[in-house]
Amino acid sequence: MSAIIDVSQLGKQYRVYRKHEGLWASVSHLFKREYSTVDAVKSISFQIQEGEIVGFLGPNGAGKTTTLKLLSGLIFPSSGTATVLGHVPWKRENAYRRNFSLVMGQKNQLWWDLPAQESFRLHQAIYKVPADVFNRRLDELTSLLEVKRLIGQPVRELSLGERMRMELIASLLHNPRVLFLDEPTIGLDVVSQKRVQEFLKYYQQEERITVVLTSHYMKDVEALCKRVIIIDEGEIRHDGSLSDMVDRFSLHKVIALQFSDGEIPEDLERFGELLSVDLGVAKLKVEREQVSHILATLLDRYDIHDITVHDRPLEDVFAELFDSHRKPETEEAVV
Numbered sequence: 604m605s606a607i608i609d610v611s612q613l614g615k616q617y618r619v620y621r622k623h624e625g626l627w628a629s630v631s632h633l634f635k636r637e638y639s640t641v642d643a644v645k646s647i648s649f650q651i652q653e654g655e656i657v658g659f660l661g662p663n664g665a666g667k668t669t670t671l672k673l674l675s676g677l678i679f680p681s682s683g684t685a686t687v688l689g690h691v692p693w694k695r696e697n698a699y700r701r702n703f704s705l706v707m708g709q710k711n712q713l714w715w716d717l718p719a720q721e722s723f724r725l726h727q728a729i730y731k732v733p734a735d736v737f738n739r740r741l742d743e744l745t746s747l748l749e750v751k752r753l754i755g756q757p758v759r760e761l762s763l764g765e766r767m768r769m770e771l772i773a774s775l776l777h778n779p780r781v782l783f784l785d786e787p788t789i790g791l792d793v794v795s796q797k798r799v800q801e802f803l804k805y806y807q808q809e810e811r812i813t814v815v816l817t818s819h820y821m822k823d824v825e826a827l828c829k830r831v832i833i834i835d836e837g838e839i840r841h842d843g844s845l846s847d848m849v850d851r852f853s854l855h856k857v858i859a860l861q862f863s864d865g866e867i868p869e870d871l872e873r874f875g876e877l878l879s880v881d882l883g884v885a886k887l888k889v890e891r892e893q894v895s896h897i898l899a900t901l902l903d904r905y906d907i908h909d910i911t912v913h914d915r916p917l918e919d920v921f922a923e924l925f926d927s928h929r930k931p932e933t934e935e936a937v938v
């Protein structure tokens with residue numbers, strides 16, 4: 604089976620204007636500008652099969668949005684190739700446009716001052732969706748996302764969560780086969796995040812569409828993605844199952860302990876970092892390779908009522924993985 608998304612050695616460089624400190628430097632650089640290049644994406648390759656939902660993860664500035672923009676044909680690559688549904692995205696063929704959608708959590712595609720239903724009708728016209736199909740899909744999507752009563756209200760009056768749900772509807776009305784989601788739950792409260800996650804899960808399973816999702820919320824990733832591609836500084840660091848990712852990058856585990864006498868021993872920190880003590884349960888962060896040795900020693904040494912070993916939360920695994928890669932921001936971007 605050929606891949607629905609096939610990316611081969613794709614690269615994107617941006618030209619950035621180098622800014623110098625001080626008035627004299629600013630004036631002289633008005634006449635002689637200095638540029639440098641940023642490798643936003645460096646020769647990445649991956650394939651995604653039809654019906655997969657893949658988390659595309661990485662720290663700020665890793666190259667996620669750039670990759671999604673390339674795959675949506677919004678920008679041209681500097682090197683390499685890609686096809687989505689057999690189309691080269693940056694050729695911007697109509698047949699491709701009709702079959703994918705890009706939703707960016709930080710950008711609106713809906714008209715701010717108009718009710719969402721007006722934007723939906725515009726989409727219907729652009730994508731030439733027949734009236735009966737459009738009405739049926741709109742009815743289905745607005746019920747699933749529980750926003751039926753809001754589609755006549757100007758978008759600017761909606762809450763962030765309601766607006767995001769409208770954005771999703773707009774992106775799905777023409778029944779795309781591939782959906783790129785860039786931070787779809789950014790800024791949403793926990794309840795709205797969960798609603799969006801549940802909708803995406805249901806919709807993706809029902810329609811078997813292919814989804815590439817970037818998110819900094821690990822709850823989104825845990826709820827939706829079996830496979831994750833991790834990108835950092837424009838390069839792919841991991842492509843595989845979420846559980847393999849945790850196994851590979853999580854250097855620590857957490858041991859939760861409850862002592863029979865309810866007391867926390869004073870010397871517990873000699874085994875690892877004491878993360879918390881809550882309702883008589885002590886959580887100890889220990890090196891993964893030491894877990895069995897530490898468990899044996901603890902059981903031997905103390906009278907223990909209950910003991911369990913957990914993986915660290917995904918957020919912590921990521922923070923550990925990417926912590927050392929932050930760069931100071933000294934350059935100003937130009938498009």
Ligand SMILES: Nc1ncnc2c1ncn2[C@@H]1O[C@H](COP(=O)(O)OP(=O)(O)OP(=O)(O)O)[C@@H](O)[C@H]1O
Pocket residue numbers: 617618619641642643661662663664665666667668669670936937938
């Ligand atoms: N238009 C642009 N001009 C110059 N540099 C850019 C431009 N867009 C992105 N970059 C740079 O390319 C790199 C990758 O940016 P990108 O937006 O793809 O990262 P990201 O992984 O989506 O980050 P985030 O999680 O913060 O959204 C960054 O160093 C960024 O500063």
